[in-house]
Amino acid sequence: MKTYNKEVLYGLYEDEQVMLKAIREAKAQHLEIWDVFCPFPVHGLDNALGLSESRLHISGFVYGAIGALLGFGFMTWVFTRDWPIIFGGKPYFSAPAFIPITFELTVLFASVGMVVTFYTICGMGPGVLNPTLDDRITDDKFCIAFDTTNTTGEEQDKLRSFLSGSGAAEVDSKNI
Amino acid sequence: MSASVSPIREPLVTGGKTYHDITEDICSPTERTPSAAWVLAFIVSVTGLAFYVFCVAWTVWNGIGTWNLNRTIGWGWDITNFVWWVGIGHAGTLISAILLLFRQKWRTGVNRAAEAMTIFAVICAGQFPLIHMGRLWLAFFIFPYPNTRGPLWVNFNSPLLWDVFAISTYFTVSLLFWYTGLVPDFATVRDRAKGIRRRVYNFLAFGWTGSAKHWQRWESLSLILAGLATPLVLSVHTIVSFDFATSVIPGWHTTIFPPYFVAGAIFSGFAMVQTLMLITRKVLNLQDYITLEHIESMNKVILATGTIVGVAYLTELFIAWYSGYIYEQFAFYNRVLGPYYWSYIGMMSCNVLSPQIFWWRKLRRSVLVTFVMSIFVNIGMWFERFVIIATTLARDYLPSSWSYYTPTWVEIGLFIGTIGLFFTCFLIFTRVAPVVAIAEIKSILKDAGDQYVGPEVARKKAESATATDTH
Numbered sequence: 001m002k003t004y005n006k007e008v009l010y011g012l013y014e015d016e017q018v019m020l021k022a023i024r025e026a027k028a029q030h031l032e033i034w035d036v037f038c039p040f041p042v043h044g045l046d047n048a049l050g051l052s053e054s055r056l057h058i059s060g061f062v063y064g065a066i067g068a069l070l071g072f073g074f075m076t077w078v079f080t081r082d083w084p085i086i087f088g089g090k091p092y093f094s095a096p097a098f099i100p101i102t103f104e105l106t107v108l109f110a111s112v113g114m115v116v117t118f119y120t121i122c123g124m125g126p127g128v129l130n131p132t133l134d135d136r137i138t139d140d141k142f143c144i145a146f147d148t149t150n151t152t153g154e155e156q157d158k159l160r161s162f163l164s165g166s167g168a169a170e171v172d173s174k175n176i
Numbered sequence: 177m178s179a180s181v182s183p184i185r186e187p188l189v190t191g192g193k194t195y196h197d198i199t200e201d202i203c204s205p206t207e208r209t210p211s212a213a214w215v216l217a218f219i220v221s222v223t224g225l226a227f228y229v230f231c232v233a234w235t236v237w238n239g240i241g242t243w244n245l246n247r248t249i250g251w252g253w254d255i256t257n258f259v260w261w262v263g264i265g266h267a268g269t270l271i272s273a274i275l276l277l278f279r280q281k282w283r284t285g286v287n288r289a290a291e292a293m294t295i296f297a298v299i300c301a302g303q304f305p306l307i308h309m310g311r312l313w314l315a316f317f318i319f320p321y322p323n324t325r326g327p328l329w330v331n332f333n334s335p336l337l338w339d340v341f342a343i344s345t346y347f348t349v350s351l352l353f354w355y356t357g358l359v360p361d362f363a364t365v366r367d368r369a370k371g372i373r374r375r376v377y378n379f380l381a382f383g384w385t386g387s388a389k390h391w392q393r394w395e396s397l398s399l400i401l402a403g404l405a406t407p408l409v410l411s412v413h414t415i416v417s418f419d420f421a422t423s424v425i426p427g428w429h430t431t432i433f434p435p436y437f438v439a440g441a442i443f444s445g446f447a448m449v450q451t452l453m454l455i456t457r458k459v460l461n462l463q464d465y466i467t468l469e470h471i472e473s474m475n476k477v478i479l480a481t482g483t484i485v486g487v488a489y490l491t492e493l494f495i496a497w498y499s500g501y502i503y504e505q506f507a508f509y510n511r512v513l514g515p516y517y518w519s520y521i522g523m524m525s526c527n528v529l530s531p532q533i534f535w536w537r538k539l540r541r542s543v544l545v546t547f548v549m550s551i552f553v554n555i556g557m558w559f560e561r562f563v564i565i566a567t568t569l570a571r572d573y574l575p576s577s578w579s580y581y582t583p584t585w586v587e588i589g590l591f592i593g594t595i596g597l598f599f600t601c602f603l604i605f606t607r608v609a610p611v612v613a614i615a616e617i618k619s620i621l622k623d624a625g626d627q628y629v630g631p632e633v634a635r636k637k638a639e640s641a642t643a644t645d646t647h
Contacts, residue, residue, distance in 0.1 A: 002383070035387050035388060035389075036387070036388040037385060037386040037387055037388070038386055038388065038391060039195065039199075039360075039364070039386060039615060039618055040360075040391075040614075040615040040616070040618040040619040041391040041392075041394065041395050041615070041619055042391075042619075043619070045388050045391070045392075046388070046392050049388055051388065051389060051392055053396075054392050054393045054396040056393055056396045056397055056400070057396060057400050060400050060404075064404075074320075075332045078320075078329045078332065079332065082327075082329070083326060083327070083328065083329055085331075087331060087333045087334075088333075090333065094333055097332065097333040098332060100335075100338040100341070100342070100411065100415055100418075101332060101337070101338055101341045103407075103411060104338070104341040104342050104345040104408075104411070105341070105345070107345055107349060107404050107405075107407070107408045108345040108348060108349065110400075110404055111348070111349045111352055111353075111401060111404055112348065112352065114397060114400060114401070115352045115356060115397070115401075118356070118393055118394070118397045119382065121393070122387075122389075122390050122393060123383065124359075124382040124383045124384060124390075125382055125383065126379060126382060127378070127379045127382075128382055128383035129378055129383055130383035130384075130385050131385075132367070132385050132386075135367035135368070136367070137367075137385075137386050138199075138360070138363045138364040138366075138367045138384075138386055139195065139196055139199045139364060139367065139368070140194065140195035140196040140199065
């Protein structure tokens with residue numbers, strides 16, 4: 001089990017709209033949210049939290065470009081330099097015939113590269129155990145979590161009252 | 177959020193479900209002991225699989241001579257089965273990728289099972305090109321690897337090699353796409369599990385927490401994988417059709433093949449999705465998630481693609497006549513009236529005529545009619561590939577080499593065996609993984625749940641509005 005060495009104060013909401021409202025309220029009160037956990041991708045959550053757009057697609061483009069260049073370059077090298085053979089009277093460098101494999105390799109590199117990148121940057125992988133706050137977060141609870149490591153009791157009380165005041169059904173704290 | 181959905185649109189989730197109900201309904205089949213029906217189906221499937229292994233061993237031990245292929249007919253049931261299985265696989269990608277790009281919400285009910293079907297169908301398809309090489313242990317020759325023969329490379333100009341790349345890429349990308357979609361749902365199962373099950377799902381869930389940033393990246397990844405899978409799926413069957421279209425055999429050498437094959441693939445794939453989903457929804461009690469609305473949508477796709485395929489058949493006949501090329505004309509005359517006329521009749525009646533009943537809404541929404549039709553289409557699409565392959569080869573340029581072909585028990589066994597392989601995989605899947613995408617169903621609940629949208633809700637709203645007006 002991995003650990004973040006954090007003390008986390010969190011509230012569980014029953015409805016995503018209530019949670020979104022609470023997030024906006026927290027932003028207005030300048031409370032620093034550590035993370036939000038949901039059972040499904042909630043529409044509008046990125047905006048409410050002010051998350052910047054994922055740059056995963058840029059990496060996908062780069063991997064795809066590498067795949068395309070490698071594939072096309074390799075076939076060109078084989079048929080013009082390493083072992084030129086005439087097939088059906090076509091030129092050695094028969095570029096149109098290289099397109100299907102180039103395309104497949106573009107897709108393969110982009111997909112595999114992006115998936116590996118996704119799991120790596122999310123800190124996930126086969127058998128990885130990331131600490132979770134509550135088992136019901138993957139079921140029907142929406143969770144707003146504050147990092148309360150090195151905070152005073154007064155600050156924690158303020159966050160606690162914010163959570164219960166904004167509609168959280170349960171408020172709890174946990175060391176993860 | 178629900179502004180984009182018409183209030184009178186039919187709901188896609190019925191039964192007034194809450195988020196917790198969804199988790200409960202979809203996870204519980206993986207948590208119960210299997211029903212007697214499942215055990216029986218599994219025994220039958222595994223028997224089929226065992227027979228498959230036996231037939232492969234028989235072929236490898238005794239050689240391809242155990243098949244009835246001859247000098248004239250070099251491709252028979254083997255490649256027919258290959259194309260049939262690949263085609264079936266396409267519907268899964270279509271549902272999960274193309275319908276995601278088109279924002280079709282009904283795909284959420286069936287995408288998980290359809291993608292699983294894709295993966296298992298591609299596994300079955302991949303068997304045939306390998307086995308039909310005869311010397312299975314030299315199968316690695318198809319890959320370009322540095323070797324001591326020069327190195328002598330593979331022919332990158334050959335559609336058969338394009339196929340190697342297309343099918344292996346397709347399998348890899350489908351698997352990644354499917355598994356990435358499964359990870360959050362495995363986490364849901366994990367968080368309900370105890371003991372040894374918890375440990376297994378801990379491993380499978382990859383440490384998913386449901387963090388906002390992870391969801392954002394997950395959605396971004398899904399969208400781009402869908403964007404990549406869409407041209408990929410079209411390319412795969414295009415390349416499969418190139419196996420035929422780039423040859424010089426009359427009846428194969430046609431430019432219509434790529435679109436015609438892709439339409440046929442979607443057609444047969446949706447039929448197989450229907451076959452599977454109609455049984456699955458009944459056995460696992462998922463009628464609230466895979467509703468008549470879903471079945472009707474898929475029947476519309478079957479009708480549309482079946483008709484496209486029909487137009488392609490007629491276009492082929494017309495062009496053969498119009499080209500004035502006698503070999504082409506003979507190839508098609510032979511298809512319709514030659515020794516394999518019965519397979520042409522099977523193809524035409526199952527693929528073109530019978531789906532026309534789906535012009536009637538009542539029949540589109542009938543579970544029984546849909547099930548029977550889906551079996552018809554599966555058979556018809558097998559006939560299509562058989563017509564294209566065997567009838568064309570049986571009557572080539574030289575009448576002296578004309579021949580007829582019937583399969584041996586080994587070839588039939590290999591086909592039946594892959595069906596066993598397919599259903600073994602699918603039955604295991606229904607036991608270990610959520611058959612419906614839990615997170616995605618939850619995300620459309622407020623747009624498509626029957627307590628939020630639908631004609632009933634619209635009527636009630638209208639009633640309460642008039643009630644308040646009169647006060």
